[in-house]
Amino acid sequence: MRSHIVGCGSYLPARIVTNAELAERIDTSDEWIVQRTGIRQRHVAADHETTSVIGLKAARAALADAGMEADEIDLIIVATATPDHTFPATATQIQAALGIEGGAAFDLQAVCSGFVFALATADKFLASGAAKAAIVIGAETFSRILDWEDRTTCVLFGDGAGAVVMKAAPGDGTLADRGVLATHIRSDGRYTDKLYVDGGPGSTKTVGFLRMEGKEVFRHAVVKLAETVRHTFEETGLSGDDIDWFVPHQANRRIIDATADKLGIGHERVVVTVDRHGNTSAASIPLALAEAHADGRIKRGQLVLIEAMGGGFTWGSALIRW
Ligand code: ACO
Numbered sequence: 001m002r003s004h005i006v007g008c009g010s011y012l013p014a015r016i017v018t019n020a021e022l023a024e025r026i027d028t029s030d031e032w033i034v035q036r037t038g039i040r041q042r043h044v045a046a047d048h049e050t051t052s053v054i055g056l057k058a059a060r061a062a063l064a065d066a067g068m069e070a071d072e073i074d075l076i077i078v079a080t081a082t083p084d085h086t087f088p089a090t091a092t093q094i095q096a097a098l099g100i101e102g103g104a105a106f107d108l109q110a111v112c113s114g115f116v117f118a119l120a121t122a123d124k125f126l127a128s129g130a131a132k133a134a135i136v137i138g139a140e141t142f143s144r145i146l147d148w149e150d151r152t153t154c155v156l157f158g159d160g161a162g163a164v165v166m167k168a169a170p171g172d173g174t175l176a177d178r179g180v181l182a183t184h185i186r187s188d189g190r191y192t193d194k195l196y197v198d199g200g201p202g203s204t205k206t207v208g209f210l211r212m213e214g215k216e217v218f219r220h221a222v223v224k225l226a227e228t229v230r231h232t233f234e235e236t237g238l239s240g241d242d243i244d245w246f247v248p249h250q251a252n253r254r255i256i257d258a259t260a261d262k263l264g265i266g267h268e269r270v271v272v273t274v275d276r277h278g279n280t281s282a283a284s285i286p287l288a289l290a291e292a293h294a295d296g297r298i299k300r301g302q303l304v305l306i307e308a309m310g311g312g313f314t315w316g317s318a319l320i321r322w
Contacts, residue, residue, distance in 0.1 A: 001126065002178065004167050004169050005320060006167045008294070009059065009163050011061065011162075012287070013045040017044050022154070037253060039279075042158025042278030051082050052084045054139055058286070072132075073103060077118040079114025081140065086201045091106050092105045111310035114282030115282045115284075116285065119166075123318075134166045135164070175236055181236065183316065184317050185315075188312065191220065194311075245302060248271075248307050249308030249310070281310065285308060293322075305318075
């Protein structure tokens, strides 16, 4: 069995914060942000737009795109580092709002790599027959964990949600199959202090703010992202030339370009949203997939490569025939 992506959806909060607006509040400039990151603007959720609210909108859009009803879904995984509550899971809130009473719903925490980890997890459930159809959601309200006085971090992130519907279907076991063809996920907890939130229920009993050593994260990102994709290339015998669309986690335009160059993937085959969305953590890949699917860039039968790296560190990649 293979797990196919049969629908995509996304949601972005209406409020857009430009670099110029940030420059009115903190000591930064549009020029600095664009040059270092490629980011020009980001969306910021309204007070009532919690992660479950925006994740639900993306899930509904993905179901509509798949032409499926909610009651066909027996697995919901929400990748998020910004859940509505410490518990219950944001996934169960979305499950209830969709009117689903069966199956399982849970959250998965791998920060910016969350969508890749969640897709890899759903793939295992679907390919093994443990589930028939899944919604995998990346939804984040990072605006709530940003220190808006800290110019080294607050300019980088945004809010948003993306979702895919995945369905089990038989394949031949070859690379010509549609569906998820390979996944690789990795973690190395020695790097916790490079990118973390300085609060939590078990430590400070507060939510805390995001803290990051940007240079260190950048350095590790390019190396680890290329490494995870090389595993996929070794396993499948493919190379950068075979990839129709590279849909990387959208943290920073310079990381995206450097990784594409290392992998031999031409920039015309890279889906980029970081300029308009900023870094939406676990939501960035499904947001980019939904955009490139909706505008007709990604076509059925094409090879799509996704990759991400985030706090932990966590990192991973997946190869999908659309
Ligand atoms: N506006 C203006 N100046 C700034 C800003 C800002 N927003 N932020 C920092 N600066 C200043 C610094 O204070 C420093 O000034 P100094 O030289 O007087 O001390 C100067 O700019 C250079 O700062 P650096 O941190 O050296 O700048 P760098 O070129 O490394 O760029 C950045 C910083 C953009 C954060 C970069 O390191 C980066 O992109 N790192 C990756 C981080 C990332 O993407 N994390 C996302 C989560 S992980 C992931 O998704 C992969």
